[in-house]
Amino acid sequence: MSEARLQLKHPVGWFAAGAEMKQALQILSDGAFKLYVHLCLHADRRTAQLRFRLAELAQATGHSVRSVTTYLEQLRLQEVCMVYTASNQHEHGRVEICDRFWPYQKQTESPLENPELGLYVSRVRSLFLSPACVAASFSAADEKLAAQWYHSGVVLEHVDRAILLGCARKYVALANHPGAGPITSLQYFAGVVEEVARLEMPLDDWRYLLTRVKKMEAHCRAQANFAGADSPQAKETK
Numbered sequence: 001m002s003e004a005r006l007q008l009k010h011p012v013g014w015f016a017a018g019a020e021m022k023q024a025l026q027i028l029s030d031g032a033f034k035l036y037v038h039l040c041l042h043a044d045r046r047t048a049q050l051r052f053r054l055a056e057l058a059q060a061t062g063h064s065v066r067s068v069t070t071y072l073e074q075l076r077l078q079e080v081c082m083v084y085t086a087s088n089q090h091e092h093g094r095v096e097i098c099d100r101f102w103p104y105q106k107q108t109e110s111p112l113e114n115p116e117l118g119l120y121v122s123r124v125r126s127l128f129l130s131p132a133c134v135a136a137s138f139s140a141a142d143e144k145l146a147a148q149w150y151h152s153g154v155v156l157e158h159v160d161r162a163i164l165l166g167c168a169r170k171y172v173a174l175a176n177h178p179g180a181g182p183i184t185s186l187q188y189f190a191g192v193v194e195e196v197a198r199l200e201m202p203l204d205d206w207r208y209l210l211t212r213v214k215k216m217e218a219h220c221r222a223q224a225n226f227a228g229a230d231s232p233q234a235k236e237t238k
Helices: 019-027 030-042 054-061 065-077 115-129 140-151 156-176 186-198 203-229 232-236
Strands: 049-052 081-084 093-097
Touching: 019 030, 030 054, 030 065, 030 093, 049 054, 054 065, 065 081, 081 186, 115 140, 115 156, 115 186, 140 186, 156 186, 156 203
Parallel strands: none
Antiparallel strands: 049 093, 081 093
């Protein structure tokens, strides 16, 4: 005799809690897990994303704003969620649950389907390929990451500053270790984008950093041209 088919009391609003939630339970503290469950229940099923204000999350989960901030950081460090905090308490932050902890197949738009997305990806491509310390094409993986930033609400200003800060560090590394390789993937800046979103740095400091990076970049390009002039191929053409 076959078992009776189970029926949901409420056919809408439910969440597919399975292996992903079990895994999260094993690595998160009680407070962080409670927050993760709340995010799962309220995130967009297609994108695994949710816009939030800290005060609203605190009220919904029964924790203080300080505790929620700590739990969000735990979710980020455990790579359960990508967290993009707001610049002030009045703006929305955004969180995206990572694939490993999200039971649904995420749906993303292509740049062709969304002109705004296309412009965003094109701008990221331009910012990424411009520095002298980058030696790469804009691959399909790079385009996918740029689209993820768009859907996660990462503003282009943060992308621009992340590339600036990441390149500054790369130029210093190249100066200290001349044999070090260039940047070959947009993924190099993924962590820096998250860092910039949390960084409280005065505008004058960003302007100073830009000036320093331009000088380092000019030096890098000059060295590359000098090396090219000394290459056997260049000497043969003289």
